[in-house]
Amino acid sequence: MKGKSLYTILSEALSSEEKAIQYFEKMRWDGKVISPYDPTSKVYKCSNGKYKCKNTGRYFDVKTGTPLAGTKIPMTKWLLAMFMFQADKGGISSCQLSRILEITQKTAWHMLMKIREFAARVNEKDTSLSGEVEIDETFVGGKNINRHKDKKIKKCQGRSYKDKVKVFGILERNGKIIAQVVPNTQARTLVPIVKKNVEAGSTVYTDGWSYKGLEKKYEQRSVDHSKKFYGITYVTDDGEIIEVTTNRIENAWSTLKRTIKGTYIHVSKKHMQKYVDEFVFRFNTRNFSDSQRFNLLLRNIA
Known part of the structure; x- marks a missing residue:
């Protein structure tokens, strides 16, 4: 992905659900899949984006163990929502997002509230100020x-x-x-x-x-x-x-x-x-x- 513009990367990621999941996998695991059930376990790749934890015998995917686990909203829509959220300096309303993603305003509102939780996690990383x-x-x-x-x-x-x-x-x-x-x-x-x-x-x-x-x-x-x-x-x-x-x-x-x-x-x-x-x-x-x-x-x- 090095050298590619964000537009090119995002276009590729949004071209299919499989590509979107692969992009999220890279951001989460950076090439080394880790089991959310046992980080020390060997992991087997299965079909349909699933993985199996050898030590526990449990199956998981890239969304397991995250706030997106169980979501019925496609990953392509999540990626686009997060891009729109951070790209506009004045923010994006749920009404506007619902029109872009072709979903209900209520669903768009819940997505934005969830993304704000992700933003809060970033804020909590380092709160030490000085000078x-x-x-x-x-x-x-x-x-x-x-x-x-x-x-x-x-x-x-x-x-x-x-x-x-x-x-x-x-x-x-x-x-x-x-x-x-x-x-x-x-x-x-x-x-x-x-x-x-x-x-x-x-x-x-x-x-x-x-x-x-x-x-x-x-x-x-x-x-x-x-x-x-x-x-x-x-x-x-x-x-x-x-x-x-x-x-x-x-x-x-x-x-x-x-x-x-x-x-x-x-x-x-x-x-x-x-x-x-x-x-x-x-x-x-x-x-x-x-x-x-x-x-x-x-x-x-x-």
């Missing part, structure tokens, strides 16, 4: 002013947004982002997340909100948005350039919200984390080629 990091919270959801009178929520302003989903994020400058839905924005909830994922001694940039408990392990620098102060850049006596700002993570939040508003229109609180996982996956692989991102998804299914 200069920016932390911030955002509130995702429609504006109260746009709601019908009988659906408006009282006392819903500022950080007390009761109608919105709270998302907390940590962005390593020139690196990855970590983001998760949180029950509240209190320091006792957010500080442990920072300590778990950010290396001690790192410089943490905040928006002025109190993160009591960070001062002992991190150097904390803040911009106070409430006073219309959004950042400053200065040079130390040693020639080090210091940027006191959280603009990078705020730009990331803008991307998340534009994707939800422009593509998905509405996301329930119940499923918000999966859409956040999709956003994190796409952000962290922003410098990948389509081929690298597509294969990364496939390799993290098993």
Whole structure:
């Protein structure tokens, strides 16, 4: 496959169900089939894409032991769905995917939710951040002013947004982002997340909100948005350039919200984390080629 374009590779993989299964086998096993029942066992190749584990006597295929086991949806459609998922920077809706794959919208929705689980597995591989990091919270959801009178929520302003989903994020400058839905924005909830994922001694940039408990392990620098102060850049006596700002993570939040508003229109609180996982996956692989991102998804299914 080396030297071939992703278009050529995908065209070949989608030409038949057998080719699609072979491509998935290469991504999962890379030429050496491993039994999901006993990794040390010798494996015999059977017909119809089946294999037999010598030690256990059990049959399996490339989807056994993965979230795709038992699926009735052809592998060709799974591959195309995963390609469409990662290729469009703004995401793809279940309605659009259903038209492309010629399946029901409900089936397309379930496929996309499953693919978001694969993306979450990629995100969980390495959550260690260091150096200069920016932390911030955002509130995702429609504006109260746009709601019908009988659906408006009282006392819903500022950080007390009761109608919105709270998302907390940590962005390593020139690196990855970590983001998760949180029950509240209190320091006792957010500080442990920072300590778990950010290396001690790192410089943490905040928006002025109190993160009591960070001062002992991190150097904390803040911009106070409430006073219309959004950042400053200065040079130390040693020639080090210091940027006191959280603009990078705020730009990331803008991307998340534009994707939800422009593509998905509405996301329930119940499923918000999966859409956040999709956003994190796409952000962290922003410098990948389509081929690298597509294969990364496939390799993290098993």
